[in-house]
Amino acid sequence: MTDITPRQTGNGMLTHLGHVMRENPVTALSFGLFSCFVLQAFFGQWLVPYDPLATNSARALEAPSADHWFGTDQLGRDVFSRVIVATRLDLTISVLAVAISFVIGSVLGAVAGYWGGWLDSVLNRILDTIMAFPLFVLAMGIVAALGNTVENIIYATAIINIPFYARVVRAEVNIRREAGFALAARLSGNGHMRTLAFHIFPNALPPMMVQVSLNMGWAILNAAGLSFVGLGVRPPTPEWGIMVAEGANFIISGHWWVALFPGLWLMLAVFTFNLMGDGLRDLVDPRRRT
Amino acid sequence: MATRWLPILWRLVQTIPVVIGVVIISFVLTRALPGDPAVQFAGQMATAESIEQVRVALGLDKSLPQQFLIYCKALLQGDLGQSIATGRPVLTDLATRLPASLELTLTALILSCLIAIPLGVLAAVRQGSWIDHLCRVLVTAGVSLPTFFTGILLIYVFYYLLGWAPSPLGRLDFIYFDPPRVTGFFLIDAALDGDLRTFTGAAKQLALPAITLALFTLAPIARMTRAAMLTALSSDYIRTARAAGLPPRKVLFGYALRNALLPVVTTLGMVFSFVLGANVLVEKVFAWPGIGSYAVEALVQSDYAAVQGFVLAMALLFVLINLIIDLSYTLIDPRIGFSSK
Numbered sequence: 086m087t088d089i090t091p092r093q094t095g096n097g098m099l100t101h102l103g104h105v106m107r108e109n110p111v112t113a114l115s116f117g118l119f120s121c122f123v124l125q126a127f128f129g130q131w132l133v134p135y136d137p138l139a140t141n142s143a144r145a146l147e148a149p150s151a152d153h154w155f156g157t158d159q160l161g162r163d164v165f166s167r168v169i170v171a172t173r174l175d176l177t178i179s180v181l182a183v184a185i186s187f188v189i190g191s192v193l194g195a196v197a198g199y200w201g202g203w204l205d206s207v208l209n210r211i212l213d214t215i216m217a218f219p220l221f222v223l224a225m226g227i228v229a230a231l232g233n234t235v236e237n238i239i240y241a242t243a244i245i246n247i248p249f250y251a252r253v254v255r256a257e258v259n260i261r262r263e264a265g266f267a268l269a270a271r272l273s274g275n276g277h278m279r280t281l282a283f284h285i286f287p288n289a290l291p292p293m294m295v296q297v298s299l300n301m302g303w304a305i306l307n308a309a310g311l312s313f314v315g316l317g318v319r320p321p322t323p324e325w326g327i328m329v330a331e332g333a334n335f336i337i338s339g340h341w342w343v344a345l346f347p348g349l350w351l352m353l354a355v356f357t358f359n360l361m362g363d364g365l366r367d368l369v370d371p372r373r374r375t
Numbered sequence: 376m377a378t379r380w381l382p383i384l385w386r387l388v389q390t391i392p393v394v395i396g397v398v399i400i401s402f403v404l405t406r407a408l409p410g411d412p413a414v415q416f417a418g419q420m421a422t423a424e425s426i427e428q429v430r431v432a433l434g435l436d437k438s439l440p441q442q443f444l445i446y447c448k449a450l451l452q453g454d455l456g457q458s459i460a461t462g463r464p465v466l467t468d469l470a471t472r473l474p475a476s477l478e479l480t481l482t483a484l485i486l487s488c489l490i491a492i493p494l495g496v497l498a499a500v501r502q503g504s505w506i507d508h509l510c511r512v513l514v515t516a517g518v519s520l521p522t523f524f525t526g527i528l529l530i531y532v533f534y535y536l537l538g539w540a541p542s543p544l545g546r547l548d549f550i551y552f553d554p555p556r557v558t559g560f561f562l563i564d565a566a567l568d569g570d571l572r573t574f575t576g577a578a579k580q581l582a583l584p585a586i587t588l589a590l591f592t593l594a595p596i597a598r599m600t601r602a603a604m605l606t607a608l609s610s611d612y613i614r615t616a617r618a619a620g621l622p623p624r625k626v627l628f629g630y631a632l633r634n635a636l637l638p639v640v641t642t643l644g645m646v647f648s649f650v651l652g653a654n655v656l657v658e659k660v661f662a663w664p665g666i667g668s669y670a671v672e673a674l675v676q677s678d679y680a681a682v683q684g685f686v687l688a689m690a691l692l693f694v695l696i697n698l699i700i701d702l703s704y705t706l707i708d709p710r711i712g713f714s715s716k
Contacts, residue, residue, distance in 0.1 A: 214396030217697075218690045221652025222670075223400075226686035229674055230404040306521055310656055313523050314671045329524055333660060336531045337542070345531075348524035356519035363515075 112364030118357040125172040135163035137170040137323045146340050156342035158328075159335065164342060167323035168350050174324050175354070178235065179304035182242035183297055189243070190250025191286070191293070197251070198258030199281050205255075212248040220245040224307060228316045238317035242307050246300055253296055257289035295366045302358035309351050325351040383702060390698055397694065401687040402446050405679070455687070456680030460673060465684035469666055473688075474559025475546055476665030480654055482562075482581060483588030484646075491593045492639065495600025496632060499608060510597055517594030522653040526587040526660035533583060540583050541576075543661045551576045584661040591653050592646050599642040603635035610634075637704070644700045651689055 125132075135153075141161035149156040155164035197205040215223070227241035261267055262285070270284040271277075309326030312318040318327050325347040332344025430436055437445070449456075455465035498510035533540040546561055547553060551573050554564035562581070565574035607613065608631050616626045655667035662668065666685055673681035 210392060210396065213393060214400060216648075217393045217397050217694050218400070218686070219648045219651035219693050221649075221655065222686055222689045225655070225670065225674065226401070226404050226682060229679060229682045233674075302519065309521060310523065310652075313521075313656060314659055315675050326521075326523075329521070329527065333523075333527050336527050337535060339531075339535050341531050341535075344524075344527050348521065348527065351521055352519055352524060355521070356516070359515060359519055 111360060115357050115360035115364055118353065119361055122172060122176065122354055122357060125169050126176045127173075129169040129172050133163075133166035133169050135166040137162065137167040138321055139163075146335065146343070148340075149342050155346040156340075158331065158343045164328075164346050167328060168325070168346050171323040171325050171328065171347065172350070172354075174235075174318070174322065175305055175308065175326075175351070178239055178242070178308045179301055182239045182304045182308070183246065183300055185239070185243035186246035186250055186300075187293070187297060190247045191254050191289075193247070194251035194254030195258050195281055195286055195289075198255035199262055199277070199285065201259070201262075208251065208255075212251055215245065215248050218245075221307060221310060224311060225314070225316065228311060233316055235317050238308055238311050241311070242304050245307070246304065249296060249300060250293065253292055254286070254289045257292060258285050261285050261288055295362055298358055298362035298365050302355040302362070305351065305355050305358070325354075383705060386698070386701055390694060393694055394691070397687070397690045398447065398450065399443075401683055401690065402443055404686065405446070405683045450687075455684035458673065458678055458681040460676045460678045460681065465681050468669060468681065469684060469688050471559075472664060472666045472669050475561075475663060476654055476658065476667060478560045478562065479581065479584055479588065479657070479663060479665060480650055482585040484592060484643075484650065486585055487589035487592040487596060490589070491596035492600050494593075495597045495639075496604055496627075496635075498597070498601045499604030500627070502605070507601075510601060514594045514598045517590060517597075520591065521656075522587060522591045523656040523660050525590055526584065526657055529583050529587055530660070541579050543583060545662050545664055546580055547573070547577050584657050584663055587657050587660070588650060588653060592650055595642055595646050595649075596639065599639050600635065603638040604631060607631040607635040640700055640703065644697050647696050647700075648693060651693060 130137075139162065141157070143161065144153075144157050145159055145161040147153055147157045147161075153163050153165065155168060158164055158167070193208055197208040218226075224238075224241040224245050227244060228237050231237040231240065258281070264285075267280055267285050270280045275284070308317070309324070309329070312324050312326035313330045315330070318324040320327060320331070328347035329344050329351070332340075332342075332347065335343050453466050455469070457463070458465050458468055461468055494506070494510055494513070498507040501507060530540070530543050534543060554561055554568050554570060554573050554577075557564050557567055561577040562574060565571075565577055613626060613631055616630050617623075621629075654665065655670060657663065658665045658667035659671050666688065670682055670685040672678075673685065
């Protein structure tokens with residue numbers, strides 16, 4: 086913390102990144118884990134030893150061994166292969182959900198923060214109403230109403246996350262609405278939209294990135310929770326939540342590996358994003374370091 | 376005297392638009408979305424005629440505003456529709472199952488407050504010590520834990536391996552009789568009945584699900600307590616109190632903790648939102664006969680009236696809880712006036 090090097094060489098952000106990484110090995114670890122998950126998501130299906138859907142009733146419910154690292158499930162499918170392949174689906178759901186809420190939240194928040202007035206009040210009331218629901222319960226209701234598909238899990242997760250983004254952007258835009266640089270941009274002939282989009286909004290990006298990372302973990306948990314209760318993803322598809330749900334039936338007979346490994350992966354993914362969020366926050370806003 | 380009641384009244388008035396919003400959203404969820412509710416309500420064996428009958432019976436042939444009025448009128452009469460799966464009014468189903476959920480949720484919250492608040496206080500007082508690190512690890516791990524996964528792990532360890540816990544199936548083992556229903560809370564009912572065996576039986580059954588939920592809520596409460604205590608401890612009035620030679624205990628609990636509790640109570644509102652959601656998952660894992668598992672069964676059977684009734688009931692419960700939390704501010708901190716909002 087205290088030994089800040091006086092020289093400022095090269096890219097300031099990169100140096101700062103290196104500094105944060107060295108200072109906080111946990112953040113470095115989280116970035117490492119994150120790359121692992123990205124690799125799994127992209128190349129997982131070619132790396133796994135078995136077809137995640139291939140059943141083999143002769144070898145059902147086998148404990149972890151050299152053949153099957155994570156054991157096999159009730160239909161003799163390889164749990165390791167399924168866990169790795171599931172990464173893509175789980176990450177896709179949460180990335181898409183977070184992206185949708187990022188875009189919609191940004192537009193709503195920026196408009197409300199910049200123009201204020203009745204627009205702002207209406208938006209705030211709507212967000213308050215969304216937040217008045219226990220969010221997971223609202224997501225359940227949305228999926229039930231829209232229909233039980235994977236896309237609708239994405240929409241539901243996106244909708245319940247919009248308020249968080251809209252609030253952050255609104256606050257960031259609002260305090261800069263009358264700032265010198267914004268007025269200067271207006272004075273040199275930029276329209277309202279242009280000023281808002283290219284001069285004011287970029288300032289909201291750093292806190293938004295922190296929000297994204299913290300939110301990703303939550304989105305994964307939410308999506309896995311929804312499929313755990315039987316919404317969205319259909320049984321043969323490998324997905325962490327549904328695999329834990331299937332494994333739960335075998336835990337009371339002592340077949341721990343069916344539920345443990347997908348649950349562990351899910352936990353690790355969420356943990357990674359949460360750690361990264363904390364790391365990003367250190368990077369973006371050193372004052373809020375805990 | 377009037378000035379003391381005015382902010383409370385104002386806060387009550389503020390609840391009205393939120394409740395209206397909640398009702399509108401749950402109406403939108405039931406009726407106005409793509410897909411034909413009449414087909415859903417008529418069931419899978421429906422013919423074109425029976426779908427048309429259902430459409431008229433539900434008032435779906437009328438315009439949306441008219442439908443909304445009908446919906447509100449039914450709500451005011453406590454009519455949430457009929458559950459297809461159980462064949463009873465949704466409201467009756469929810470009412471009989473609500474105490475089970477509340478018993479679980481409240482026990483979990485009390486448990487987690489009992490652990491998290493002292494932990495947060497200790498972590499703040501001995502900043503940088505092992506207890507502070509423990510607190511940090513717990514907080515980061517706690518928010519990453521999927522509740523349903525923790526529940527399953529606990530079942531494996533405490534039921535399968537150690538055999539301490541009873542089988543994770545419901546509120547009471549079948550060898551006991553349900554206590555006579557007074558409040559619907561088995562612990563309280565058994566205690567009122569003076570039935571110690573049923574009481575311990577219910578408590579054993581409750582322990583694992585409550586611990587699962589408590590682990591989940593531990594993190595935000597401990598984090599907030601620690602942060603609030605740190606802020607309070609570094610403030611001027613604490614320095615003054617210390618300089619005036621007040622005993623450390625009095626400074627810590629009389630001044631610092633009392634002020635730190637306010638943000639903690641605020642966090643409790645948010646925690647409730649998570650808890651009510653996590654409740655659904657925990658109830659499914661432990662086959663707990665509360666409203667969460669009711670909703671999950673209803674979802675599986677495409678019993679939409681039940682699901683929508685559940686969503687509405689949860690939202691209203693959450694609004695009520697937030698109202699109680701806000702009102703309890705005035706008890707903890709008389710400085711707060713809601714009129715400033």
